[in-house]
Amino acid sequence: DQQVKQNSPSLSVQEGRISILNCDYTNSMFDYFLWYKKYPAEGPTFLISISSIKDKNEDGRFTVFLNKSAKHLSLHIVPSQPGDSAVYFCAASAVETSGSRLTFGEGTQLTVNP
């Protein structure tokens, strides 16, 4: 299942700098996108979402950008903090499904160095 893809398995940034996590999708029926953060031995924690009718959504240090024509979204974290070190998952839900099935990407391990 390659419908949602996160091509970078890892990303390392310095504290205070911007972290940019990327996600690509192939299913044009996806209409809602979510980002989750996961610490070891914990479940995914919801961070931020965006509807396909928008191109940007912001919540504090987190901003998600959606480029529908490119089928690409990104999560920006600024400024990055050491506590942001975690695995970040991109997820999407599609119009044609009856429920709210989420399709996940592989995840990107973010490390923020002090």
Next chain:
Amino acid sequence: EPEVTQTPSHQVTQMGQEVILRCVPISNHLYFYWYRQILGQKVEFLVSFYNNEISEKSEIFDDQFSVERPDGSNFTLKIRSTKLEDSAMYFCASSEAGERGQPQHFGDGTRLSIL
């Protein structure tokens, strides 16, 4: 902050045995889900549940799997006759409503190990 709780945190079972994974969703949530993550693979959807019935299931969710809400608080996933390939992290999630995009809130998972 309300949270989804899952028990046990780790379950070890012999192949062929039945296993029941338990979840207590957030109390005012109406939609419930199970996902799994095999080691090194993506988180995969298994099933969604609303109003005491399955609303959607994936191709993974075959006749060996069943879900139940036996009382007002618990939501369970049963695997009837476990196989080695059922070894995975199983996550329960719940959401306030089923509209697409409503964030699903996840528990910390049950690690299922089949021997």
